Amino acid sequence: xxxxxxxxxxxxxxxxxxxxxxxxxxxxxxxxxxxxxxxxxxxxxxxxxxxxxxxxxxxxxxxxxxxxxxxxxxxxxxxxxxxxxxxxxxxxxxxxxxxxxxxxxxxxxxxxxxxxxxxxxxxxxxxxxxxxxxxxxxxxxxxxxxxxxxxxxxxxxxxxxxxx
Amino acid sequence: xxxxxxxxxxxxxxxxxxxxxxxxxxxxxxxxxxxxxxxxxxxxxxxxxxxxxxxxxxxxxxxxxxxxxxxxxxxxxxxxxxxxxxxxxxxxxxxxxxxxxxxxxxxxxxxxxxxxxxxxxxxxxxxxxxxxxxxxxxxxxxxxxxxxxxxxxxxxxxxxxxxx
Numbered sequence: 001x002x003x004x005x006x007x008x009x010x011x012x013x014x015x016x017x018x019x020x021x022x023x024x025x026x027x028x029x030x031x032x033x034x035x036x037x038x039x040x041x042x043x044x045x046x047x048x049x050x051x052x053x054x055x056x057x058x059x060x061x062x063x064x065x066x067x068x069x070x071x072x073x074x075x076x077x078x079x080x081x082x083x084x085x086x087x088x089x090x091x092x093x094x095x096x097x098x099x100x101x102x103x104x105x106x107x108x109x110x111x112x113x114x115x116x117x118x119x120x121x122x123x124x125x126x127x128x129x130x131x132x133x134x135x136x137x138x139x140x141x142x143x144x145x146x147x148x149x150x151x152x153x154x155x156x157x158x159x160x161x162x163x164x
Numbered sequence: 165x166x167x168x169x170x171x172x173x174x175x176x177x178x179x180x181x182x183x184x185x186x187x188x189x190x191x192x193x194x195x196x197x198x199x200x201x202x203x204x205x206x207x208x209x210x211x212x213x214x215x216x217x218x219x220x221x222x223x224x225x226x227x228x229x230x231x232x233x234x235x236x237x238x239x240x241x242x243x244x245x246x247x248x249x250x251x252x253x254x255x256x257x258x259x260x261x262x263x264x265x266x267x268x269x270x271x272x273x274x275x276x277x278x279x280x281x282x283x284x285x286x287x288x289x290x291x292x293x294x295x296x297x298x299x300x301x302x303x304x305x306x307x308x309x310x311x312x313x314x315x316x317x318x319x320x321x322x323x324x325x326x327x328x
Contacts, residue, residue, distance in 0.1 A: 026314060027314045157198050
């Protein structure tokens with residue numbers, strides 16, 4: 001759907017509904033609040049245990065998923081956590097020897113960034129702890145409930161407009 | 165739970181589990197991605213239709229919920245959308261005549277902020293459009309699915325550690 005179509009569809013739905021006691025709004029606020037309340041501890045623990053941030057972790061995670069390297073523009077698009085300055089973060093990781101720049105095999109004028117061996121090693125340690133924290137934070141739901149929640153979120157996402 | 169206890173509980177769970185194919189991690193990444201993919205259009209539409217931002221909308225929403233006024237510290241704590249500079253945002257809203265500062269009835273040294281009549285009016289127009297957009301964005305789920313999702317998120321939230 002185009003942005004305008006989506007916006008109009010949204011306005012039309014608003015006119016049609018009304019008797020649902022603001023269910024969609026309450027659901028969105030809950031989704032946002034839950035997401036923030038999981039991000040909070042993750043940010044604190046990454047800082048306390050690895051002197052790292054969620055933006056830095058997210059950036060390294062994307063590079064780990066793309067061992068062939070990513071251009072800066074691709075990297076920015078893939079990042080899920082906003083707020084970090086991608087160029088600044090990358091420069092710092094390069095200075096620390098965790099990330100390196102290489103010529104892009106597809107385009108000699110461009111360059112890509114990728115994790116160094118040390119970066120991979122550091123990321124894996126962080127990722128292991130990170131997953132443990134997530135498992136603990138989500139332990140209020142049984143496996144079945146987690147699967148149900150995942151399925152509902154998938155279904156919700158399929159109907160969302162594409163990012164521009 | 166204290167932060168340390170929660171972190172330890174998380175690490176213990178990580179050790180105990182392992183055979184769940186990273187379910188919790190996949191769920192968290194999906195929750196984060198869904199939340200971001202709803203925030204994206206909301207940010208664009210607020211900018212396009214009201215020259216506003218999600219942080220500004222969030223700030224005005226908190227003031228609307230607290231007509232008796234809020235101290236700056238209370239306001240910061242209540243905000244769900246990070247990234248906005250609360251003091252800067254408030255100053256701008258005051259300059260535009262949408263928010264006003266008053267002496268705090270509870271403490272003569274402090275002051276509170278609240279919406280002006282014009283601020284209330286502007287916020288209500290934005291809130292109406294905002295709810296319409298949310299209804300449209302969440303329309304991929306039936307009412308029953310939305311209720312189920314809301315209930316699962318509530319259950320998840322109850323087990324999360326308190327914010328520090």
